[in-house]
Amino acid sequence: MNSIQKLFQQKDKNLLSIYFTCGYPKLEDTTKVIAALEKSNVDFIEVGLPYSDPLADGPTIQDSSHKALENGINLDIIFNQLMTIKETNKTPLVLMGYLNQMLKYGEDRFCQKVVDCGIDTVILPDLPMVEFENHYKALFDKYGLTNVFLITPHTSEERIRKIDSYSKAFIYVVASASITGAKGDISNQQVVYFERIKNMNLQSKLIIGFGISDKQTFTTACKYANGTIIGSAFIKNLGENGIDKIDDFIKPIIS
Amino acid sequence: MKSKFHPDENGYFGQYGGAFIPELLYPNVKELADNYVQIIESEEFQKEYKSLLKEYVGRPTPLYLAKRLSEKYGAHIYLKREDLCHTGAHKVNNTVGQILIAQKLGKTKIIAETGAGQHGVATATVCALMGLDCTIFMGEKDIVRQAPNVARMKMLGAKVVPAISGSKTLKDATNEAIRYWIQHPETFYLIGSVVGPAPHPDMVARLQAIISEEMKWQLKEKTGKENPDTIIACVGGGSNAAGAFYHYLDDEDVELIAVEAAGLGVDSGESAATSQLGQVGIIHGSKTILMQDEYGQIVEPYSISAGLDYPGVGPLHAFLYETKRAKYMNATDQEALDAAFELTKIEGIIPALETAHALAVLSKIKFRKDQVVVVNLSGRGDKDLETYINHLKE
Numbered sequence: 001m002n003s004i005q006k007l008f009q010q011k012d013k014n015l016l017s018i019y020f021t022c023g024y025p026k027l028e029d030t031t032k033v034i035a036a037l038e039k040s041n042v043d044f045i046e047v048g049l050p051y052s053d054p055l056a057d058g059p060t061i062q063d064s065s066h067k068a069l070e071n072g073i074n075l076d077i078i079f080n081q082l083m084t085i086k087e088t089n090k091t092p093l094v095l096m097g098y099l100n101q102m103l104k105y106g107e108d109r110f111c112q113k114v115v116d117c118g119i120d121t122v123i124l125p126d127l128p129m130v131e132f133e134n135h136y137k138a139l140f141d142k143y144g145l146t147n148v149f150l151i152t153p154h155t156s157e158e159r160i161r162k163i164d165s166y167s168k169a170f171i172y173v174v175a176s177a178s179i180t181g182a183k184g185d186i187s188n189q190q191v192v193y194f195e196r197i198k199n200m201n202l203q204s205k206l207i208i209g210f211g212i213s214d215k216q217t218f219t220t221a222c223k224y225a226n227g228t229i230i231g232s233a234f235i236k237n238l239g240e241n242g243i244d245k246i247d248d249f250i251k252p253i254i255s
Numbered sequence: 256m257k258s259k260f261h262p263d264e265n266g267y268f269g270q271y272g273g274a275f276i277p278e279l280l281y282p283n284v285k286e287l288a289d290n291y292v293q294i295i296e297s298e299e300f301q302k303e304y305k306s307l308l309k310e311y312v313g314r315p316t317p318l319y320l321a322k323r324l325s326e327k328y329g330a331h332i333y334l335k336r337e338d339l340c341h342t343g344a345h346k347v348n349n350t351v352g353q354i355l356i357a358q359k360l361g362k363t364k365i366i367a368e369t370g371a372g373q374h375g376v377a378t379a380t381v382c383a384l385m386g387l388d389c390t391i392f393m394g395e396k397d398i399v400r401q402a403p404n405v406a407r408m409k410m411l412g413a414k415v416v417p418a419i420s421g422s423k424t425l426k427d428a429t430n431e432a433i434r435y436w437i438q439h440p441e442t443f444y445l446i447g448s449v450v451g452p453a454p455h456p457d458m459v460a461r462l463q464a465i466i467s468e469e470m471k472w473q474l475k476e477k478t479g480k481e482n483p484d485t486i487i488a489c490v491g492g493g494s495n496a497a498g499a500f501y502h503y504l505d506d507e508d509v510e511l512i513a514v515e516a517a518g519l520g521v522d523s524g525e526s527a528a529t530s531q532l533g534q535v536g537i538i539h540g541s542k543t544i545l546m547q548d549e550y551g552q553i554v555e556p557y558s559i560s561a562g563l564d565y566p567g568v569g570p571l572h573a574f575l576y577e578t579k580r581a582k583y584m585n586a587t588d589q590e591a592l593d594a595a596f597e598l599t600k601i602e603g604i605i606p607a608l609e610t611a612h613a614l615a616v617l618s619k620i621k622f623r624k625d626q627v628v629v630v631n632l633s634g635r636g637d638k639d640l641e642t643y644i645n646h647l648k649e
């Protein structure tokens with residue numbers, strides 16, 4: 001069973017996942033951020049692989065990625081960092097990056113490293129379903145990896161049903177037609193969309209992300225899904241207040 | 256028989272192409288993929304497109320035998336005068352076609368990226384013509400080095416949004432255009448070259464194919480034969496080259512030469528010669544040849560020419576390079592400048608800096624006396640006058 005499926009067996013309401021960028025604010029902060037998030041009882045963690053041209057990301061994550069790359073982060077360093085906490089870290093990790101990073105590293109080599117680090121779930125926002133069907137499904141199956149698909153307000157019902165049939169960890173419900181970044185309140189239009197997805201009675205668990213930023217948006221989104229992902233708002237806080245203040249950011253959201 | 260140079264049903268030219276896009280763009284790209292061939296091949300579209308090309312753009316563009324240039328290089332050198340198109344470059348062939356497609360799909364808001372500003376101007380122009388809302392993304396660095404085109408876009412009523420990330424050039428303008436498109440899926444992304452997710456590369460190639468369509472009958476008139484021996488064109492994303500090559504791709508006796516920007520030299524670390532410096536990778540939704548480091552991070556390119564300053568090439572070009580159907584050469588900043596001055600002095604034509612790269616390889620090729628060579632003169636140099644004037648002073 002996949003690590004995220006196991007997690008859902010223990011808890012399937014009000015899950016909080018945090019996205020962070022490896023090597024940010026400092027090169028060696030990757031494992032420190034994970035440790036702090038674990039201590040704050042975050043349910044699972046999205047480990048962001050900094051990319052030079054992240055098309056699905058807004059200014060905050062572009063900026064943290066840029067800084068991390070300037071710090072000298074790269075995939076080999078990230079895999080080494082993750083290896084050092086493999087035995088101690090108990091919070092499930094999900095790797096999030098762009099397809100070209102895997103392609104250039106070597107698809108098999110990349111998958112093997114991910115598995116070696118004790119990670120079994122990946123999110124690649126620019127991996128389209130047709131490529132998954134034609135090639136990547138077999139690759140991921142070979143390594144026991146699970147791919148998370150994203151759906152949006154514009155994804156058709158037929159396509160959502162198909163994605164549901166391919167999903168083993170969860171479906172990533174993109175909260176609005178948007179790139180990553182904090183947006184403020186959740187609109188009525190978004191609620192209508194969340195309800196529509198919820199009422200489809202999919203077999204997959206649903207996690208809402210993009211634009212979730214605080215207690216209020218977390219609580220609202222959790223009414224329509226099993227949990228949410230916070231990214232940009234967390235990174236902004238991390239950049240401004242540092243690792244020591246991670247708990248101050250998380251606690252008000254989940255308490 | 257279907258040409259091997261046409262994409263398959265998933266938009267692949269060999270191993271290159273595809274549509275590597277975030278899910279949010281899927282409905283837009285699918286809508287276009289399902290409709291573009293049918294629209295382009297429809298009688299109604301062809302009538303409107305051809306009529307606009309004739310009456311508004313000023314086509315056919317002349318195929319001019321450059322006598323003094325021919326004498327100098329010992330061949331019959333023809334210039335396909337895309338510089339005489341309305342707005343000063345081949346880019347308008349594509350924007351006229353895409354604006355008609357956008358209208359057929361009921362889109363009223365247009366976005367585009369631009370490097371040299373030629374595509375931005377050509378887009379702003381057709382938007383003015385059709386009364387459509389127009390937003391152009393342009394790298395901050397390019398806004399400075401192509402100032403006349405920025406002024407033209409604004410006068411034409413377009414909103415020009417500076418791209419301030421990365422190298423602040425064409426790649427970053429394209430990133431920003433795609434990010435905006437994700438957030439405004441009701442807009443039509445009028446892409447400027449044979450790049451981007453399928454079907455954009457094929458759609459743009461079909462719309463630029465008018466260049467080689469005309470070349471065929473013009474050459475027949477002038478030389479008695481439809482086929483030249485050699486076609487030379489510069490490559491940024493590769494649209495003017497794709498258009499100049501298009502109807503000759505299956506005629507293997509026609510030599511195709513694509514010229515990339517070497518910047519300060521291919522191995523100088525300041526270059527945009529993608530085929531020489533790149534490996535298989537994904538950029539702007541397409542699998543192609545890409546300048547990147549060992550971890551797949553995109554390397555910032557460099558060229559004096561904003562229109563060639565791009566770390567990838569369209570997937571068709573990656574395929575032409577891999578299959579050796581076309582030969583990929585390159586020219587440095589200095590070689591391009593020298594070629595621009597040469598053409599100006601001996602033929603009285605000031606070419607765009609991009610185009611000057613194509614002209615620069617004439618001195619590197621050994622021609623037969625009777626060799627028929629067509630150089631695609633993709634654009635005129637008005638926008639580059641400041642660079643040229645600075646160069647004159649040196």
Ligand SMILES: Cc1ncc(COP(=O)(O)O)c(C=O)c1O
Pocket residue numbers: 344345370371372373374447448449489490491492493494495496561562563607609610633634635
């Ligand atoms: C005059 C001219 N030629 C060539 C190019 C390069 O584009 P492409 O390779 O798509 O023809 C540009 C792009 O701005 C241009 O303005």
